[in-house]
Amino acid sequence: MPELSILQPVVVLAAWTMIMWLWMYATRIPAMQAAQVEPDKLANDPETTLDRVLPPGVQWKAHNYNHLHEAPTVFYAVALVLFLTGEGDGRTAILGCAYVGLRILHSLVQATFNKVMVRFGIFALSSIVLMALIALAARAVFLGGTA
Template sequence: MNETMIAPVMALVGWSLLIWLWMYVQRIPAMQKAGIKPQDARFPGSLNALPDGARQAADNYNHLMEQPTIFYAAALAIQVAGHADGMAVHLAWVYVVARVLHSLVQVSVNLVAVRFLLFLVSTGVLAAMVVRELVKVFG
Protein backbone atom coordinates (compact mmCIF):
# COMPACT_ATOMS: atom_id res chain seq x y z
CA MET A 1 0.00 0.00 0.00
CA ASN A 2 1.28 3.45 -0.91
CA GLU A 3 1.31 5.45 2.35
CA THR A 4 0.34 9.09 2.10
CA MET A 5 0.06 12.01 4.48
CA ILE A 6 -2.31 13.80 2.12
CA ALA A 7 -5.50 12.15 3.44
CA PRO A 8 -5.06 13.25 7.09
CA VAL A 9 -3.95 16.72 5.99
CA MET A 10 -7.02 17.13 3.80
CA ALA A 11 -9.28 15.68 6.50
CA LEU A 12 -8.15 18.37 8.94
CA VAL A 13 -8.50 21.07 6.28
CA GLY A 14 -12.03 19.86 5.61
CA TRP A 15 -12.81 19.79 9.33
CA SER A 16 -11.51 23.34 9.69
CA LEU A 17 -13.87 24.47 6.95
CA LEU A 18 -16.79 22.74 8.68
CA ILE A 19 -15.95 24.59 11.90
CA TRP A 20 -15.75 27.84 9.88
CA LEU A 21 -19.26 27.16 8.61
CA TRP A 22 -20.46 26.26 12.13
CA MET A 23 -18.94 29.49 13.43
CA TYR A 24 -21.02 31.59 11.05
CA VAL A 25 -24.16 29.50 11.53
CA GLN A 26 -23.82 30.40 15.23
CA ARG A 27 -22.40 33.91 14.92
CA ILE A 28 -24.65 35.61 12.35
CA PRO A 29 -27.98 34.90 14.12
CA ALA A 30 -26.39 35.78 17.48
CA MET A 31 -25.17 39.11 16.11
CA GLN A 32 -28.59 39.85 14.64
CA LYS A 33 -30.29 39.00 17.94
CA ALA A 34 -27.84 41.21 19.87
CA GLY A 35 -28.24 44.06 17.38
CA ILE A 36 -24.55 44.01 16.47
CA LYS A 37 -23.88 45.28 12.95
CA PRO A 38 -21.00 43.66 11.04
CA GLN A 39 -19.02 46.93 11.06
CA ASP A 40 -19.33 47.04 14.86
CA ALA A 41 -17.26 43.83 14.94
CA ARG A 42 -14.16 45.40 13.40
CA PHE A 43 -12.14 45.38 16.64
CA PRO A 44 -10.96 42.37 18.67
CA GLY A 45 -13.23 41.67 21.59
CA SER A 46 -16.22 43.44 20.07
CA LEU A 47 -18.10 40.15 19.82
CA ASN A 48 -17.48 39.12 23.44
CA ALA A 49 -21.12 39.97 24.21
CA LEU A 50 -22.30 37.07 22.05
CA PRO A 51 -23.59 33.87 23.69
CA ASP A 52 -21.12 31.13 24.56
CA GLY A 53 -22.02 28.92 21.58
CA ALA A 54 -21.14 31.59 19.05
CA ARG A 55 -17.92 32.48 20.85
CA GLN A 56 -16.85 28.86 21.34
CA ALA A 57 -17.16 28.08 17.62
CA ALA A 58 -15.11 31.17 16.74
CA ASP A 59 -12.50 30.34 19.36
CA ASN A 60 -12.21 26.80 18.03
CA TYR A 61 -11.84 28.02 14.46
CA ASN A 62 -8.99 30.25 15.65
CA HIS A 63 -7.41 27.28 17.42
CA LEU A 64 -7.53 25.32 14.17
CA MET A 65 -5.53 28.14 12.55
CA GLU A 66 -2.78 27.92 15.19
CA GLN A 67 -0.98 24.64 16.04
CA PRO A 68 -2.35 22.69 13.06
CA THR A 69 -0.25 24.89 10.79
CA ILE A 70 2.78 23.10 12.25
CA PHE A 71 1.04 19.78 11.56
CA TYR A 72 0.46 20.75 7.92
CA ALA A 73 4.09 21.74 7.45
CA ALA A 74 5.39 18.60 9.18
CA ALA A 75 3.03 16.21 7.39
CA LEU A 76 3.78 17.65 3.98
CA ALA A 77 7.53 17.70 4.70
CA ILE A 78 7.34 14.01 5.68
CA GLN A 79 5.46 13.29 2.45
CA VAL A 80 7.86 15.25 0.24
CA ALA A 81 10.88 13.61 1.89
CA GLY A 82 9.45 10.21 1.00
CA HIS A 83 9.18 9.18 4.66
CA ALA A 84 5.40 8.68 4.79
CA ASP A 85 5.47 5.16 6.18
CA GLY A 86 2.71 3.43 8.11
CA MET A 87 3.75 4.91 11.46
CA ALA A 88 3.89 8.47 10.11
CA VAL A 89 0.42 8.12 8.60
CA HIS A 90 -0.92 6.54 11.80
CA LEU A 91 0.45 9.40 13.90
CA ALA A 92 -1.04 11.93 11.48
CA TRP A 93 -4.49 10.34 11.80
CA VAL A 94 -4.23 10.26 15.60
CA TYR A 95 -3.40 13.98 15.50
CA VAL A 96 -6.44 14.68 13.32
CA VAL A 97 -8.75 12.64 15.55
CA ALA A 98 -7.47 14.43 18.66
CA ARG A 99 -8.07 17.83 17.04
CA VAL A 100 -11.57 16.86 15.91
CA LEU A 101 -12.39 15.66 19.43
CA HIS A 102 -10.96 18.92 20.81
CA SER A 103 -13.28 20.83 18.48
CA LEU A 104 -16.32 18.79 19.44
CA VAL A 105 -15.65 19.40 23.13
CA GLN A 106 -15.04 23.12 22.63
CA VAL A 107 -18.15 23.79 20.54
CA SER A 108 -20.39 21.77 22.87
CA VAL A 109 -19.72 21.32 26.60
CA ASN A 110 -16.45 23.32 26.53
CA LEU A 111 -14.87 21.55 29.50
CA VAL A 112 -11.42 23.10 29.74
CA ALA A 113 -9.83 20.08 31.49
CA VAL A 114 -10.97 17.77 28.69
CA ARG A 115 -9.93 20.23 26.00
CA PHE A 116 -6.51 20.58 27.62
CA LEU A 117 -6.06 16.80 27.77
CA LEU A 118 -6.90 16.53 24.07
CA PHE A 119 -4.55 19.42 23.34
CA LEU A 120 -1.76 17.61 25.22
CA VAL A 121 -2.44 14.40 23.30
CA SER A 122 -2.39 16.18 19.95
CA THR A 123 0.76 18.10 20.87
CA GLY A 124 2.48 14.90 21.99
CA VAL A 125 1.57 13.16 18.74
CA LEU A 126 2.76 16.15 16.70
CA ALA A 127 6.02 16.17 18.65
CA ALA A 128 6.46 12.44 17.97
CA MET A 129 5.92 13.05 14.24
CA VAL A 130 8.48 15.85 14.21
CA VAL A 131 11.12 14.06 16.32
CA ARG A 132 10.72 10.92 14.24
CA GLU A 133 11.27 12.92 11.04
CA LEU A 134 14.20 14.88 12.51
CA VAL A 135 15.91 11.56 13.30
CA LYS A 136 15.36 10.41 9.71
CA VAL A 137 16.61 13.69 8.24
CA PHE A 138 19.57 14.34 10.56
CA GLY A 139 20.18 10.94 12.13
Protein backbone atom coordinates (compact mmCIF):
# COMPACT_ATOMS: atom_id res chain seq x y z
CA MET A 1 0.00 0.00 0.00
CA PRO A 2 1.35 3.46 -0.85
CA GLU A 3 2.51 5.71 1.98
CA LEU A 4 -0.33 7.86 3.35
CA SER A 5 1.84 10.72 4.65
CA ILE A 6 1.24 12.98 1.64
CA LEU A 7 -2.51 12.69 2.17
CA GLN A 8 -2.32 14.22 5.65
CA PRO A 9 -1.61 17.77 4.40
CA VAL A 10 -4.32 17.26 1.77
CA VAL A 11 -6.89 16.60 4.49
CA VAL A 12 -5.59 19.48 6.61
CA LEU A 13 -5.87 21.94 3.71
CA ALA A 14 -9.37 20.71 2.86
CA ALA A 15 -10.37 21.15 6.52
CA TRP A 16 -8.76 24.61 6.61
CA THR A 17 -10.77 25.58 3.53
CA MET A 18 -13.95 24.71 5.43
CA ILE A 19 -12.74 26.70 8.46
CA MET A 20 -12.32 29.70 6.16
CA TRP A 21 -15.82 29.04 4.79
CA LEU A 22 -17.21 29.17 8.32
CA TRP A 23 -15.23 32.30 9.17
CA MET A 24 -16.36 33.96 5.95
CA TYR A 25 -20.04 33.40 6.64
CA ALA A 26 -19.75 34.12 10.36
CA THR A 27 -18.61 37.63 9.42
CA ARG A 28 -20.37 38.10 6.09
CA ILE A 29 -23.95 37.30 7.10
CA PRO A 30 -24.04 39.79 10.00
CA ALA A 31 -22.35 42.42 7.80
CA MET A 32 -24.91 41.85 5.04
CA GLN A 33 -27.72 42.18 7.56
CA ALA A 34 -26.24 45.39 8.96
CA ALA A 35 -25.86 46.82 5.44
CA GLN A 36 -29.41 45.67 4.60
CA VAL A 37 -28.19 43.84 1.52
CA GLU A 38 -30.92 42.16 -0.50
CA PRO A 39 -29.24 39.09 -2.04
CA ASP A 40 -31.63 38.83 -5.00
CA LYS A 41 -31.14 42.49 -5.88
CA LEU A 42 -27.40 42.07 -5.55
CA ALA A 43 -27.43 39.03 -7.84
CA ASN A 44 -29.25 40.96 -10.57
CA ASP A 45 -27.21 44.17 -10.47
CA PRO A 46 -23.71 43.68 -11.89
CA GLU A 47 -22.73 47.17 -10.72
CA THR A 48 -23.36 46.33 -7.07
CA THR A 49 -20.92 43.89 -5.53
CA LEU A 50 -20.29 42.86 -1.97
CA ASP A 51 -16.86 44.47 -2.31
CA ARG A 52 -18.65 47.81 -2.71
CA VAL A 53 -21.17 47.18 0.07
CA LEU A 54 -19.34 45.34 2.85
CA PRO A 55 -16.30 46.42 4.88
CA PRO A 56 -12.95 45.27 3.47
CA GLY A 57 -12.18 43.20 6.58
CA VAL A 58 -15.29 41.14 5.96
CA GLN A 59 -14.49 40.65 2.29
CA TRP A 60 -10.89 39.61 2.96
CA LYS A 61 -12.15 36.29 4.31
CA ALA A 62 -14.28 35.74 1.20
CA HIS A 63 -11.37 36.61 -1.07
CA ASN A 64 -9.17 34.13 0.78
CA TYR A 65 -11.81 31.42 0.57
CA ASN A 66 -11.78 31.95 -3.21
CA HIS A 67 -7.96 31.82 -3.24
CA LEU A 68 -8.11 28.43 -1.51
CA HIS A 69 -9.82 27.13 -4.66
CA GLU A 70 -7.08 28.32 -7.00
CA ALA A 71 -3.42 27.21 -6.57
CA PRO A 72 -4.29 24.62 -3.89
CA THR A 73 -6.22 22.63 -6.49
CA VAL A 74 -2.88 21.98 -8.18
CA PHE A 75 -1.52 20.81 -4.81
CA TYR A 76 -4.40 18.36 -4.43
CA ALA A 77 -3.73 16.87 -7.87
CA VAL A 78 0.03 16.65 -7.35
CA ALA A 79 -0.40 15.09 -3.90
CA LEU A 80 -2.62 12.41 -5.42
CA VAL A 81 -0.04 11.72 -8.12
CA LEU A 82 2.65 11.36 -5.45
CA PHE A 83 0.41 9.06 -3.43
CA LEU A 84 -0.49 6.87 -6.41
CA THR A 85 3.13 6.54 -7.50
CA GLY A 86 4.24 5.58 -4.00
CA GLU A 87 6.29 8.76 -3.61
CA GLY A 88 4.17 10.30 -0.86
CA ASP A 89 6.53 9.92 2.08
CA GLY A 90 9.73 11.54 3.29
CA ARG A 91 10.56 14.84 1.65
CA THR A 92 7.36 14.98 -0.38
CA ALA A 93 5.27 14.73 2.80
CA ILE A 94 7.44 17.38 4.46
CA LEU A 95 7.04 19.65 1.43
CA GLY A 96 3.29 18.98 1.47
CA CYS A 97 3.12 20.02 5.12
CA ALA A 98 5.21 23.11 4.37
CA TYR A 99 2.87 24.05 1.52
CA VAL A 100 -0.20 23.70 3.71
CA GLY A 101 1.41 25.62 6.56
CA LEU A 102 2.25 28.47 4.20
CA ARG A 103 -1.29 28.49 2.79
CA ILE A 104 -2.75 28.66 6.30
CA LEU A 105 -0.37 31.50 7.14
CA HIS A 106 -1.41 33.24 3.91
CA SER A 107 -5.05 32.88 4.95
CA LEU A 108 -4.42 34.32 8.40
CA VAL A 109 -2.57 37.31 6.97
CA GLN A 110 -5.22 37.99 4.35
CA ALA A 111 -8.16 37.52 6.70
CA THR A 112 -6.79 39.72 9.49
CA PHE A 113 -4.50 42.60 8.53
CA ASN A 114 -4.10 41.92 4.78
CA LYS A 115 -0.72 43.48 4.02
CA VAL A 116 -0.34 42.67 0.34
CA MET A 117 3.46 42.42 0.21
CA VAL A 118 3.52 40.12 3.26
CA ARG A 119 0.82 38.01 1.66
CA PHE A 120 2.67 38.00 -1.66
CA GLY A 121 5.89 36.82 -0.02
CA ILE A 122 4.07 33.92 1.62
CA PHE A 123 2.26 33.12 -1.62
CA ALA A 124 5.52 33.18 -3.59
CA LEU A 125 7.20 30.86 -1.09
CA SER A 126 4.24 28.46 -1.17
CA SER A 127 4.38 28.52 -4.97
CA ILE A 128 8.07 27.54 -4.90
CA VAL A 129 7.23 24.63 -2.59
CA LEU A 130 4.42 23.63 -4.97
CA MET A 131 6.85 23.76 -7.91
CA ALA A 132 9.18 21.41 -6.02
CA LEU A 133 6.29 19.01 -5.45
CA ILE A 134 5.39 19.18 -9.13
CA ALA A 135 9.00 18.39 -10.06
CA LEU A 136 8.98 15.37 -7.73
CA ALA A 137 5.68 14.20 -9.21
CA ALA A 138 7.05 14.64 -12.73
CA ARG A 139 10.11 12.59 -11.81
CA ALA A 140 7.92 9.87 -10.34
CA VAL A 141 5.67 9.71 -13.39
CA PHE A 142 8.21 10.16 -16.17
CA LEU A 143 11.35 8.62 -14.66
CA GLY A 144 9.91 6.03 -12.32
CA GLY A 145 10.51 7.69 -8.95
CA THR A 146 13.55 8.30 -6.80
CA ALA A 147 15.28 4.96 -7.34
